Amino acid sequence: MIAARDNFPQPTPQEYFAWEEKQLHKHEYIEGEVYAMSGGSRNHSLIAVRFTTLLSNHLDGSACEVGNSDLRIKIAKSEKYTYPDVSVTCDDRDKTTTQYITYPSLIVEVLSPSTEAYDRGGKFRLYRNNPALIDYLLVSSTSIEIDLYHKKDNGEWIIINYKEGDMIELKSINLTFAIAQIYRGLTLTPENDVT
Template sequence: MIAAKENLPIFTPEEYFAWEEKQLEKHELIDGRVYLLGQVDAMTGGSVNHSRIAVRLTTIFDRHVDPSGCITGNSDLRINLLGTNDYTYPDVSVTCDDRDQTTTQYIRYPCLIVEVLSPSTEAYDRGGKFRRYRQNPALIDYLLVSSTSVAIDLYHKNDGGDWLILNYKAGDMIALKSINLSFPIEQIYRGLNLTEMLPVD
Protein backbone atom coordinates (compact mmCIF):
# COMPACT_ATOMS: atom_id res chain seq x y z
CA MET A 1 0.00 0.00 0.00
CA ILE A 2 1.46 3.31 -1.09
CA ALA A 3 0.27 6.65 0.26
CA ALA A 4 -1.27 8.97 -2.29
CA LYS A 5 -0.19 12.60 -2.58
CA GLU A 6 0.48 14.25 0.78
CA ASN A 7 -1.60 17.33 -0.04
CA LEU A 8 -4.87 15.45 -0.43
CA PRO A 9 -7.54 16.25 2.17
CA ILE A 10 -9.16 13.83 4.60
CA PHE A 11 -12.03 12.26 2.66
CA THR A 12 -15.51 11.21 3.71
CA PRO A 13 -16.67 8.03 1.94
CA GLU A 14 -18.85 10.09 -0.42
CA GLU A 15 -15.94 12.38 -1.32
CA TYR A 16 -13.71 9.34 -1.80
CA PHE A 17 -16.18 7.67 -4.20
CA ALA A 18 -16.50 10.86 -6.26
CA TRP A 19 -12.72 11.47 -6.30
CA GLU A 20 -11.80 7.91 -7.22
CA GLU A 21 -14.14 7.85 -10.20
CA LYS A 22 -11.80 10.40 -11.80
CA GLN A 23 -8.58 8.47 -11.09
CA LEU A 24 -6.78 6.10 -13.43
CA GLU A 25 -5.78 3.74 -10.60
CA LYS A 26 -7.66 2.23 -7.70
CA HIS A 27 -7.15 3.54 -4.17
CA GLU A 28 -8.10 2.27 -0.75
CA LEU A 29 -9.53 4.57 1.92
CA ILE A 30 -8.08 4.09 5.42
CA ASP A 31 -8.81 6.55 8.24
CA GLY A 32 -9.89 9.18 5.72
CA ARG A 33 -6.69 9.01 3.68
CA VAL A 34 -6.37 7.43 0.24
CA TYR A 35 -3.68 4.91 -0.60
CA LEU A 36 -2.64 3.67 -4.00
CA LEU A 37 -3.02 -0.08 -4.21
CA GLY A 38 0.35 -1.84 -4.01
CA GLN A 39 1.67 -2.86 -7.39
CA VAL A 40 3.15 -6.27 -8.16
CA ASP A 41 6.94 -6.09 -8.20
CA ALA A 42 7.97 -6.33 -11.84
CA MET A 43 11.17 -8.17 -10.92
CA THR A 44 9.21 -11.30 -9.96
CA GLY A 45 7.32 -11.57 -13.22
CA GLY A 46 4.35 -12.01 -10.95
CA SER A 47 1.87 -9.65 -12.56
CA VAL A 48 0.75 -12.21 -15.16
CA ASN A 49 0.52 -14.96 -12.54
CA HIS A 50 -1.28 -12.62 -10.17
CA SER A 51 -3.92 -11.87 -12.77
CA ARG A 52 -4.37 -15.47 -13.92
CA ILE A 53 -4.66 -16.81 -10.36
CA ALA A 54 -7.23 -14.17 -9.43
CA VAL A 55 -9.29 -14.89 -12.56
CA ARG A 56 -9.24 -18.63 -11.90
CA LEU A 57 -10.34 -18.25 -8.30
CA THR A 58 -13.09 -15.79 -9.24
CA THR A 59 -14.37 -18.20 -11.89
CA ILE A 60 -14.28 -21.25 -9.59
CA PHE A 61 -16.10 -19.43 -6.81
CA ASP A 62 -18.69 -17.78 -9.05
CA ARG A 63 -19.66 -21.04 -10.73
CA HIS A 64 -20.04 -22.68 -7.34
CA VAL A 65 -21.98 -20.01 -5.43
CA ASP A 66 -24.01 -18.23 -8.12
CA PRO A 67 -26.96 -20.66 -8.03
CA SER A 68 -27.32 -19.96 -4.30
CA GLY A 69 -27.53 -16.19 -4.80
CA CYS A 70 -24.12 -15.40 -3.31
CA ILE A 71 -22.02 -12.67 -4.93
CA THR A 72 -18.44 -13.22 -6.10
CA GLY A 73 -16.40 -10.08 -6.60
CA ASN A 74 -13.11 -9.47 -8.36
CA SER A 75 -10.56 -6.74 -7.60
CA ASP A 76 -13.01 -4.06 -8.76
CA LEU A 77 -15.37 -4.71 -5.84
CA ARG A 78 -14.74 -2.67 -2.70
CA ILE A 79 -15.22 -3.98 0.81
CA ASN A 80 -16.33 -1.56 3.50
CA LEU A 81 -14.56 -2.65 6.67
CA LEU A 82 -17.46 -3.15 9.04
CA GLY A 83 -17.94 -0.42 11.63
CA THR A 84 -15.54 1.97 9.86
CA ASN A 85 -15.40 4.37 6.93
CA ASP A 86 -12.51 2.34 5.44
CA TYR A 87 -12.67 0.67 2.03
CA THR A 88 -10.34 -1.92 0.48
CA TYR A 89 -10.06 -3.83 -2.78
CA PRO A 90 -9.26 -7.52 -2.22
CA ASP A 91 -8.38 -9.66 -5.23
CA VAL A 92 -11.45 -11.88 -4.78
CA SER A 93 -14.34 -11.87 -2.32
CA VAL A 94 -17.58 -13.76 -1.74
CA THR A 95 -20.60 -12.62 0.22
CA CYS A 96 -23.73 -14.65 0.91
CA ASP A 97 -25.31 -12.05 3.18
CA ASP A 98 -28.66 -10.63 2.11
CA ARG A 99 -27.60 -7.19 3.33
CA ASP A 100 -25.04 -7.04 0.50
CA GLN A 101 -27.70 -7.58 -2.17
CA THR A 102 -28.83 -3.95 -2.00
CA THR A 103 -25.51 -2.07 -2.04
CA THR A 104 -24.08 -0.77 -5.31
CA GLN A 105 -20.55 0.49 -4.56
CA TYR A 106 -19.28 -2.01 -1.99
CA ILE A 107 -20.07 -5.04 0.14
CA ARG A 108 -19.82 -5.24 3.92
CA TYR A 109 -20.26 -8.89 4.92
CA PRO A 110 -17.87 -11.15 2.98
CA CYS A 111 -17.53 -14.72 4.24
CA LEU A 112 -14.43 -15.28 2.07
CA ILE A 113 -11.62 -12.92 1.06
CA VAL A 114 -8.65 -13.77 -1.16
CA GLU A 115 -5.42 -11.85 -1.60
CA VAL A 116 -2.92 -13.00 -4.24
CA LEU A 117 0.46 -12.23 -2.75
CA SER A 118 3.22 -10.20 -4.35
CA PRO A 119 6.48 -8.94 -2.84
CA SER A 120 5.16 -5.39 -2.55
CA THR A 121 1.96 -6.34 -0.68
CA GLU A 122 2.63 -9.57 1.21
CA ALA A 123 3.58 -8.05 4.58
CA TYR A 124 0.51 -5.80 4.60
CA ASP A 125 -1.82 -8.60 3.43
CA ARG A 126 -0.60 -10.90 6.23
CA GLY A 127 -0.47 -8.20 8.90
CA GLY A 128 -2.38 -4.95 8.95
CA LYS A 129 -4.93 -5.87 6.32
CA PHE A 130 -5.82 -9.18 7.97
CA ARG A 131 -6.14 -7.48 11.38
CA ARG A 132 -8.73 -5.17 9.85
CA TYR A 133 -10.57 -7.87 7.94
CA ARG A 134 -10.90 -10.26 10.87
CA GLN A 135 -12.86 -7.72 12.92
CA ASN A 136 -15.81 -8.61 10.68
CA PRO A 137 -17.86 -11.41 12.28
CA ALA A 138 -19.08 -12.54 8.84
CA LEU A 139 -15.58 -13.46 7.65
CA ILE A 140 -14.79 -17.18 7.90
CA ASP A 141 -11.97 -17.78 5.41
CA TYR A 142 -9.03 -15.54 4.43
CA LEU A 143 -6.98 -17.08 1.63
CA LEU A 144 -3.43 -15.92 0.84
CA VAL A 145 -2.19 -17.27 -2.48
CA SER A 146 1.44 -17.20 -3.61
CA SER A 147 2.05 -16.03 -7.17
CA THR A 148 5.60 -17.43 -7.33
CA SER A 149 5.22 -20.98 -5.94
CA VAL A 150 2.55 -23.60 -5.32
CA ALA A 151 1.68 -22.43 -1.82
CA ILE A 152 -1.55 -21.23 -0.23
CA ASP A 153 -2.19 -20.21 3.37
CA LEU A 154 -5.74 -20.34 4.67
CA TYR A 155 -6.73 -18.45 7.80
CA HIS A 156 -9.96 -20.13 8.93
CA LYS A 157 -12.21 -19.06 11.79
CA ASN A 158 -13.52 -22.11 13.62
CA ASP A 159 -16.83 -22.47 15.46
CA GLY A 160 -15.20 -21.15 18.64
CA GLY A 161 -14.15 -17.93 16.91
CA ASP A 162 -10.45 -18.82 16.88
CA TRP A 163 -8.36 -18.29 13.75
CA LEU A 164 -6.44 -21.34 12.53
CA ILE A 165 -3.83 -21.33 9.77
CA LEU A 166 -3.67 -24.16 7.24
CA ASN A 167 -0.76 -24.41 4.80
CA TYR A 168 -1.40 -26.01 1.41
CA LYS A 169 1.20 -27.25 -1.07
CA ALA A 170 1.34 -29.26 -4.31
CA GLY A 171 -0.98 -32.27 -4.21
CA ASP A 172 -3.31 -30.82 -1.56
CA MET A 173 -7.05 -30.19 -1.69
CA ILE A 174 -8.15 -26.70 -0.66
CA ALA A 175 -11.19 -26.82 1.64
CA LEU A 176 -13.23 -23.65 2.09
CA LYS A 177 -15.98 -24.15 4.66
CA SER A 178 -17.25 -20.60 4.11
CA ILE A 179 -18.74 -21.62 0.76
CA ASN A 180 -18.69 -25.42 1.17
CA LEU A 181 -16.16 -25.96 -1.63
CA SER A 182 -13.10 -28.17 -2.06
CA PHE A 183 -10.80 -28.24 -5.09
CA PRO A 184 -7.23 -29.40 -5.93
CA ILE A 185 -4.54 -26.75 -5.60
CA GLU A 186 -3.34 -27.63 -9.11
CA GLN A 187 -6.56 -26.15 -10.48
CA ILE A 188 -5.13 -22.74 -9.56
CA TYR A 189 -1.54 -23.20 -10.69
CA ARG A 190 -1.79 -25.28 -13.86
CA GLY A 191 0.28 -23.89 -16.73
CA LEU A 192 1.76 -20.98 -14.79
CA ASN A 193 5.42 -19.96 -14.98
CA LEU A 194 6.51 -20.19 -11.36
CA THR A 195 10.21 -19.61 -11.95
CA GLU A 196 11.25 -16.82 -9.61
CA MET A 197 13.29 -14.15 -11.33
CA LEU A 198 16.23 -12.94 -9.30
CA PRO A 199 17.27 -9.27 -9.27
CA VAL A 200 20.14 -8.39 -11.58
CA ASP A 201 23.24 -7.06 -9.76
Protein backbone atom coordinates in the same frame (compact mmCIF):
# COMPACT_ATOMS: atom_id res chain seq x y z
CA MET B 1 -1.41 -4.79 -5.48
CA ILE B 2 0.15 -2.50 -2.95
CA ALA B 3 -1.15 0.66 -1.39
CA ALA B 4 1.12 3.70 -1.47
CA ARG B 5 0.02 6.79 0.42
CA ASP B 6 -0.94 9.73 -1.74
CA ASN B 7 -0.74 13.32 -0.57
CA PHE B 8 -4.45 14.24 -0.54
CA PRO B 9 -6.55 16.18 1.94
CA GLN B 10 -8.66 13.85 4.08
CA PRO B 11 -11.95 13.33 2.23
CA THR B 12 -15.13 11.88 3.66
CA PRO B 13 -16.13 8.42 2.35
CA GLN B 14 -18.71 10.05 0.06
CA GLU B 15 -16.09 12.45 -1.35
CA TYR B 16 -13.72 9.52 -1.83
CA PHE B 17 -16.34 7.52 -3.80
CA ALA B 18 -17.14 10.49 -6.06
CA TRP B 19 -13.45 11.33 -6.59
CA GLU B 20 -12.37 7.74 -7.28
CA GLU B 21 -15.03 7.24 -9.97
CA LYS B 22 -13.07 9.79 -12.04
CA GLN B 23 -9.64 8.20 -11.51
CA LEU B 24 -7.80 5.86 -13.86
CA HIS B 25 -6.44 3.77 -10.96
CA LYS B 26 -7.98 2.33 -7.80
CA HIS B 27 -7.37 3.72 -4.32
CA GLU B 28 -8.02 2.25 -0.89
CA TYR B 29 -9.48 4.48 1.82
CA ILE B 30 -8.35 4.01 5.42
CA GLU B 31 -9.94 6.46 7.87
CA GLY B 32 -9.55 9.55 5.72
CA GLU B 33 -6.27 8.56 4.08
CA VAL B 34 -6.24 7.60 0.39
CA TYR B 35 -3.74 5.03 -0.90
CA ALA B 36 -3.03 4.38 -4.60
CA MET B 37 -3.04 0.75 -5.67
CA SER B 38 -0.32 -0.48 -8.02
CA GLY B 39 -0.71 -3.23 -10.60
CA GLY B 40 0.22 -6.87 -10.18
CA SER B 41 2.22 -9.42 -12.19
CA ARG B 42 0.94 -11.69 -14.96
CA ASN B 43 0.73 -14.63 -12.53
CA HIS B 44 -1.10 -12.42 -10.02
CA SER B 45 -3.75 -11.65 -12.62
CA LEU B 46 -4.10 -15.22 -13.89
CA ILE B 47 -4.43 -16.64 -10.37
CA ALA B 48 -7.07 -14.06 -9.42
CA VAL B 49 -9.08 -14.81 -12.59
CA ARG B 50 -8.89 -18.55 -11.90
CA PHE B 51 -10.21 -18.06 -8.39
CA THR B 52 -12.99 -15.77 -9.61
CA THR B 53 -14.02 -18.33 -12.23
CA LEU B 54 -13.78 -21.31 -9.85
CA LEU B 55 -15.86 -19.61 -7.15
CA SER B 56 -18.39 -18.15 -9.57
CA ASN B 57 -18.99 -21.53 -11.21
CA HIS B 58 -19.31 -23.23 -7.82
CA LEU B 59 -21.79 -20.65 -6.51
CA ASP B 60 -23.85 -20.31 -9.71
CA GLY B 61 -27.53 -20.39 -8.81
CA SER B 62 -26.92 -19.65 -5.12
CA ALA B 63 -27.64 -16.44 -3.21
CA CYS B 64 -23.90 -15.75 -2.97
CA GLU B 65 -22.05 -13.22 -5.13
CA VAL B 66 -18.40 -13.31 -6.23
CA GLY B 67 -16.55 -10.02 -6.62
CA ASN B 68 -13.26 -9.36 -8.36
CA SER B 69 -10.64 -6.72 -7.54
CA ASP B 70 -13.03 -3.93 -8.57
CA LEU B 71 -15.36 -4.60 -5.60
CA ARG B 72 -14.52 -2.72 -2.40
CA ILE B 73 -14.95 -4.14 1.06
CA LYS B 74 -16.01 -1.80 3.85
CA ILE B 75 -14.47 -2.85 7.12
CA ALA B 76 -17.34 -3.23 9.57
CA LYS B 77 -17.89 -0.36 12.02
CA SER B 78 -15.16 1.78 10.45
CA GLU B 79 -14.41 4.18 7.62
CA LYS B 80 -11.99 1.80 5.90
CA TYR B 81 -12.42 0.48 2.36
CA THR B 82 -10.10 -2.04 0.70
CA TYR B 83 -9.90 -3.90 -2.60
CA PRO B 84 -9.23 -7.63 -2.23
CA ASP B 85 -8.42 -9.69 -5.32
CA VAL B 86 -11.55 -11.85 -4.91
CA SER B 87 -14.40 -11.83 -2.40
CA VAL B 88 -17.61 -13.75 -1.77
CA THR B 89 -20.65 -12.49 0.09
CA CYS B 90 -23.75 -14.52 0.87
CA ASP B 91 -25.25 -11.84 3.13
CA ASP B 92 -28.47 -10.11 2.05
CA ARG B 93 -27.30 -6.87 3.70
CA ASP B 94 -24.68 -6.55 0.96
CA LYS B 95 -27.41 -6.43 -1.70
CA THR B 96 -28.49 -2.99 -0.45
CA THR B 97 -25.20 -1.20 -1.24
CA THR B 98 -23.78 -0.20 -4.62
CA GLN B 99 -20.26 1.04 -3.74
CA TYR B 100 -19.03 -1.86 -1.56
CA ILE B 101 -19.85 -4.97 0.46
CA THR B 102 -19.39 -5.28 4.22
CA TYR B 103 -20.10 -8.94 5.06
CA PRO B 104 -17.88 -11.21 2.96
CA SER B 105 -17.59 -14.83 4.09
CA LEU B 106 -14.48 -15.42 1.93
CA ILE B 107 -11.65 -13.12 0.85
CA VAL B 108 -8.80 -14.11 -1.47
CA GLU B 109 -5.58 -12.10 -1.72
CA VAL B 110 -2.93 -13.05 -4.27
CA LEU B 111 0.47 -12.29 -2.78
CA SER B 112 3.40 -10.58 -4.39
CA PRO B 113 6.72 -9.72 -2.77
CA SER B 114 5.67 -6.11 -2.22
CA THR B 115 2.27 -6.94 -0.62
CA GLU B 116 2.84 -10.09 1.40
CA ALA B 117 3.66 -8.47 4.75
CA TYR B 118 0.65 -6.12 4.53
CA ASP B 119 -1.74 -8.89 3.41
CA ARG B 120 -0.63 -11.19 6.25
CA GLY B 121 -0.54 -8.47 8.91
CA GLY B 122 -2.36 -5.16 8.69
CA LYS B 123 -4.88 -6.12 6.05
CA PHE B 124 -5.81 -9.35 7.84
CA ARG B 125 -6.28 -7.42 11.09
CA LEU B 126 -8.74 -5.16 9.23
CA TYR B 127 -10.60 -8.04 7.59
CA ARG B 128 -11.01 -9.92 10.88
CA ASN B 129 -13.37 -7.13 11.99
CA ASN B 130 -15.92 -8.35 9.44
CA PRO B 131 -18.25 -10.61 11.46
CA ALA B 132 -19.24 -12.82 8.50
CA LEU B 133 -15.67 -13.60 7.41
CA ILE B 134 -14.87 -17.30 7.76
CA ASP B 135 -12.05 -17.91 5.28
CA TYR B 136 -9.14 -15.64 4.29
CA LEU B 137 -6.98 -17.17 1.58
CA LEU B 138 -3.44 -15.95 0.84
CA VAL B 139 -2.17 -17.27 -2.48
CA SER B 140 1.47 -17.14 -3.56
CA SER B 141 2.14 -15.93 -7.10
CA THR B 142 5.73 -17.22 -7.07
CA SER B 143 5.37 -20.80 -5.76
CA ILE B 144 2.67 -23.44 -5.24
CA GLU B 145 1.65 -22.35 -1.76
CA ILE B 146 -1.67 -21.23 -0.29
CA ASP B 147 -2.32 -20.29 3.33
CA LEU B 148 -5.87 -20.46 4.63
CA TYR B 149 -6.82 -18.44 7.71
CA HIS B 150 -10.03 -20.12 8.89
CA LYS B 151 -12.30 -18.91 11.69
CA LYS B 152 -13.62 -21.77 13.78
CA ASP B 153 -17.10 -21.76 15.33
CA ASN B 154 -15.65 -20.47 18.63
CA GLY B 155 -14.13 -17.42 16.86
CA GLU B 156 -10.54 -18.69 17.00
CA TRP B 157 -8.47 -18.29 13.81
CA ILE B 158 -6.32 -21.19 12.63
CA ILE B 159 -3.83 -21.28 9.73
CA ILE B 160 -3.71 -24.20 7.30
CA ASN B 161 -0.78 -24.34 4.88
CA TYR B 162 -1.35 -25.99 1.50
CA LYS B 163 1.33 -27.07 -1.00
CA GLU B 164 1.64 -28.96 -4.27
CA GLY B 165 -0.65 -32.02 -4.39
CA ASP B 166 -3.02 -30.80 -1.65
CA MET B 167 -6.79 -30.42 -1.71
CA ILE B 168 -8.08 -27.11 -0.35
CA GLU B 169 -11.29 -26.95 1.69
CA LEU B 170 -13.24 -23.70 1.96
CA LYS B 171 -15.91 -24.31 4.58
CA SER B 172 -17.31 -20.80 4.06
CA ILE B 173 -18.78 -21.83 0.70
CA ASN B 174 -18.65 -25.65 0.97
CA LEU B 175 -15.99 -26.10 -1.73
CA THR B 176 -13.06 -28.50 -1.97
CA PHE B 177 -10.65 -28.30 -4.92
CA ALA B 178 -7.13 -29.34 -5.94
CA ILE B 179 -4.44 -26.68 -5.59
CA ALA B 180 -3.31 -27.73 -9.09
CA GLN B 181 -6.46 -26.10 -10.54
CA ILE B 182 -5.08 -22.69 -9.59
CA TYR B 183 -1.46 -23.17 -10.66
CA ARG B 184 -1.88 -25.24 -13.84
CA GLY B 185 0.38 -24.10 -16.67
CA LEU B 186 1.92 -21.17 -14.80
CA THR B 187 5.64 -20.42 -14.88
CA LEU B 188 6.48 -19.62 -11.28
CA THR B 189 9.47 -17.40 -10.51
CA PRO B 190 11.00 -17.35 -7.03
CA GLU B 191 10.77 -13.97 -5.28
CA ASN B 192 14.47 -13.23 -5.58
CA ASP B 193 14.28 -13.69 -9.37
CA VAL B 194 11.38 -11.28 -9.92
CA THR B 195 12.43 -8.33 -12.06
